[in-house]
Amino acid sequence: DYNDDTLAQTSGMVVQHNMNAINAMPANVANGNGGAISNNYVTISDVVTPAELSVSGSEFSGNTARNYGGAIDNTAIAYITNSTFTANKQTNSNYGGGALSNRADANYTGVMTITGGTFSNNTSVMRGGAIYNAGDLTVTGVTFSGNSADHSGGAIYNTGVATIIDSTFTSNTSTRGGALFNEGDKTLTVRAATKDSVFTGNNEDIQNRGTLNLQAVEGQNITFNGTVTNTSGTTNIGGTYDDNGTTKTYDGTVNFNNAVTQNGVNLNSGTIHLGGVNNILSGVTTFTVNG
Numbered sequence: 001d002y003n004d005d006t007l008a009q010t011s012g013m014v015v016q017h018n019m020n021a022i023n024a025m026p027a028n029v030a031n032g033n034g035g036a037i038s039n040n041y042v043t044i045s046d047v048v049t050p051a052e053l054s055v056s057g058s059e060f061s062g063n064t065a066r067n068y069g070g071a072i073d074n075t076a077i078a079y080i081t082n083s084t085f086t087a088n089k090q091t092n093s094n095y096g097g098g099a100l101s102n103r104a105d106a107n108y109t110g111v112m113t114i115t116g117g118t119f120s121n122n123t124s125v126m127r128g129g130a131i132y133n134a135g136d137l138t139v140t141g142v143t144f145s146g147n148s149a150d151h152s153g154g155a156i157y158n159t160g161v162a163t164i165i166d167s168t169f170t171s172n173t174s175t176r177g178g179a180l181f182n183e184g185d186k187t188l189t190v191r192a193a194t195k196d197s198v199f200t201g202n203n204e205d206i207q208n209r210g211t212l213n214l215q216a217v218e219g220q221n222i223t224f225n226g227t228v229t230n231t232s233g234t235t236n237i238g239g240t241y242d243d244n245g246t247t248k249t250y251d252g253t254v255n256f257n258n259a260v261t262q263n264g265v266n267l268n269s270g271t272i273h274l275g276g277v278n279n280i281l282s283g284v285t286t287f288t289v290n291g
Contacts, residue, residue, distance in 0.1 A: 028063045033101070034073030035063030035088060040108075041076060050076030050109040060099065061086040067094075068132065069101035070122060075108035075135075082116040090124040090132075096157055097132030098122035098147065104160060110135025117142055124149040127181070128157035129172065140165040141195075149174040153181035154202065163189045169199045177207035184232060189213040192220035192252055200225045208233040215239060216252025216270055223255040230264070238270035 028036045039053040053074065060071035060083070070088035072078070085099040095101075099122040104110025112135065119130040119142065129147035131137070133156065144155040144167065154174035156162065158181065169179035179202040182188035187210060190197055194217075199205040205226040206212065212235045216222050228235070238250045253271045 030065045033065055033068040035065040035070045036060055037072045038069070039072065039074045039076050039078055050111075052076065053078040054081075055079070055083055056081040058083045059086070060084070060088060063088045065090050065097075066092045068103065069097045069099070070124075071099045073097070073101045073103070074112050075103050075110055077109060078102070078112045080112070080114045080117065084117055085119045085122055085130065087120075088122045090126070090128075093126045093150075095132075096124050096127030096149070096153075098124040098129045098149065099131060101128070101132040102135045102137050102160070103132075104135030108135070110160070112137050114139045114142055116140070119144045119147055119155065121146045123147070124151075124153075124157075126151045128153045129155055129174065131156045133158045133162050134160045136160060137162040138165070139163070139167055142167045143170075144168070144172055144179070145170040147172045152176040152207070154178040155180060157181050157183075158188050159183040159186050161187050163191065164197070165191045165193050166195045167197055169202055169205070171201040173203045176204070178202035178204040178226065180206045182206070182208045182210045182212055182233065184209040186210040187213070189215060190222055191250075192216040192222045194220070196221045196223060198223045198225075202226050204229065207231060208235065211236065213239070214254045215241070215250040216254060218251040220252040221255055222252070223257065225257045227258060228256065234264040234266065236266045236268060237272060238268040240268075 039051055041048050042051045063071040070090045088099040090098050099119055102110050102112035122130045127149055129149040130144055147155045152174055154172035155169055172179045179199055205224045206228045208230045210233045214222055214237045237254050240247050240249050251270050253273055255273045
């Protein structure tokens with residue numbers, strides 16, 4: 001029974017559906033960080049190293065944290081695979097991460113990899129309805145729906161380095177960045193690698209104040225059905241990548257079906273499709289085609 005407490009992670013741990021471990025974390029409450037799990041550091045023989053957390057095929061629902069991470073707070077290394085996060089929440093207006101928080105600074109590692117799974121109806125009273133990222137975050141093949149944050153980043157708030165691959169965002173809401181919010185001088189990459197990345201029904205798909213990279217592999221699409229706003233940042237479309245030692249370009253398509261894009265836009269490779277009725281590139285101060 002983990003109700004009204006947090007599992008403090010201080011060594012290697014696996015949460016997996018086919019083990020006699022924890023595969024459901026319902027309705028836990030933490031006054032600090034990590035409503036269900038707080039993953040941080042372990043000291044062995046006076047050597048401080050980041051703990052490693054692996055979660056697979058698990059469900060986290062109705063958990064609450066006052067500060068960071070309604071379900072899980074990570075300041076070390078975390079791998080989360082094919083898991084479900086539903087109706088978790090974060091309640092202090094100075095922090096963030098309705099379901100997850102991933103944090104790094106001079107003292108913290110903060111590396112999180114999420115593969116598969118869903119985040120739905122998670123909430124934050126401040127930043128990151130589903131995920132607050134201040135570290136190194138990679139998300140692949142995940143569905144985000146109905147998440148919300150009062151201030152910024154209805155699904156994901158990024159103030160670190162975040163790469164979002166082959167994922168979908170539907171009906172997420174926030175005052176700033178209904179689906180994604182990227183803080184100033186930070187890097188957010190949205191990529192369609194093996195399937196399309198689609199944004200639908202969010203009150204704002206992305207608000208960017210740093211560097212936003214939109215990268216679609218040939219034959220794939222990134223589609224924004226809502227607004228994409230650069231309040232003080234730059235959007236880079238396409239570019240090159242390494243494929244087993246071979247340099248290739250992102251030759252896929254980025255679809256702006258109802259987009260407002262301000263400040264600098266750099267088209268490095270691939271195709272921009274400007275669809276919709278109300279479009280499209282409004283207030284663009286620079287539009288540069290490279291190559």
